[in-house]
Amino acid sequence: GTSLLVQTCPDPGLFQAPTAHRQVNGILGGSVLLSVDLSPGKKVKEIEWSFRAGSGVTIQLAEFTGGKFERPDPSDRFKQRLEKYNETSLRIKVLELDDRGVYEARIKIVPATVEEQAFLLAVYEPVPVPEIKSHSLFSTAAGCNVTLQCEVSGREEVNVSWRRGNPPRDLGNLERYQLTPDGRTLHLSLQPNPLDSTFTCMASNPMDQKNISLYLQSICQSGGAAPSPCRWKAIIGALFLGLEINAVVLVNLLHRKML
Numbered sequence: 109g110t111s112l113l114v115q116t117c118p119d120p121g122l123f124q125a126p127t128a129h130r131q132v133n134g135i136l137g138g139s140v141l142l143s144v145d146l147s148p149g150k151k152v153k154e155i156e157w158s159f160r161a162g163s164g165v166t167i168q169l170a171e172f173t174g175g176k177f178e179r180p181d182p183s184d185r186f187k188q189r190l191e192k193y194n195e196t197s198l199r200i201k202v203l204e205l206d207d208r209g210v211y212e213a214r215i216k217i218v219p220a221t222v223e224e225q226a227f228l229l230a231v232y233e234p235v236p237v238p239e240i241k242s243h244s245l246f247s248t249a250a251g252c253n254v255t256l257q258c259e260v261s262g263r264e265e266v267n268v269s270w271r272r273g274n275p276p277r278d279l280g281n282l283e284r285y286q287l288t289p290d291g292r293t294l295h296l297s298l299q300p301n302p303l304d305s306t307f308t309c310m311a312s313n314p315m316d317q318k319n320i321s322l323y324l325q326s327i328c329q330s331g332g333a334a335p336s337p338c339r340w341k342a343i344i345g346a347l348f349l350g351l352e353i354n355a356v357v358l359v360n361l362l363h364r365k366m367l
């Protein structure tokens with residue numbers, strides 16, 4: 109039967125050295141530390157570091173031997189970006205996207221054992237600032253229905269989520285909302301004059317996060333899209349007019365005081 113088949117075909121993993129990859133995350137331009145994990149009492153004689161890129165080619169990166177740091181090929185793509193941090197850790201600086209891959213440490217331990225440890229390095233780009241677009245606005249005295257869409261430029265993968273309020277918290281108790289499965293588009297149905305109508309879109313990856321907030325009440329009250337350039341001109345104009353009037357009053361007061 110099937111079980112017999114399974115038994116005669118053991119898990120191929122059993123034939124390979126079961127080296128678990130430790131996940132290490134870095135950000136473009138930043139640095140990471142690959143630290144070998146050793147049980148206490150073990151004395152390291154030598155560590156050989158290698159890198160396996162996507163192409164499948166493994167290159168020898170560095171050797172820690174008797175307190176020395178050696179680079180078999182100092183003109184490889186890492187050039188000056190590798191450093192010995194301490195006896196058991198390698199530092200990679202000014203990270204590039206192509207540094208993603210598997211790093212292996214072959215550790216020779218006194219007197220005569222060898223251990224292998226692997227690191228899976230992920231390099232993330234900084235997350236772009238997201239943008240909120242509002243559409244399908246329908247606002248009456250009975251409430252405001254609106255669709256908010258969070259857009260993130262760039263080709264890298266980011267996670268998008270919505271928060272409400274200030275400080276931002278989960279959408280949780282919001283009476284009526286619908287979220288598309290990708291988490292980017294939020295359909296809202298708000299009561300008139302909601303006290304708490306700040307909506308924040310958060311874009312993140314494991315190394316970075318950017319937020320943008322929208323004060324929905326002003327959009328709902330304007331009864332249409334976000335203020336148009338003409339509206340802005342009117343607002344700014346009013347502001348300047350206000351300042352001017354204040355200045356005139358001030359000058360008049362000073363004038364009177366001096367007299």
Ligand SMILES: *[C@@H]1O[C@H](CO)[C@@H](O)[C@H](O)[C@H]1NC(C)=O
Nearest residue numbers: 141143144193194195196197
């Ligand atoms: C090297 O540095 C790492 C990270 O700070 C630390 O965990 C480790 O214990 C250090 N090893 C030695 C031999 O000092």
Ligand SMILES: *[C@@H]1O[C@H](CO)[C@@H](O)[C@H](O)[C@H]1NC(C)=O
Nearest residue numbers: 246247248250251252253297
């Ligand atoms: C908003 O949408 C809900 C259904 O999602 C509807 O019942 C309600 O009448 C709408 N309100 C307005 C002001 O359009």
Ligand SMILES: *[C@@H]1O[C@H](CO)[C@@H](O)[C@H](O)[C@H]1NC(C)=O
Nearest residue numbers: 264265266267312313314315
């Ligand atoms: C997105 O979130 C999931 C679940 O929390 C996580 O496993 C994944 O790594 C995240 N991806 C990015 C690009 O942040």
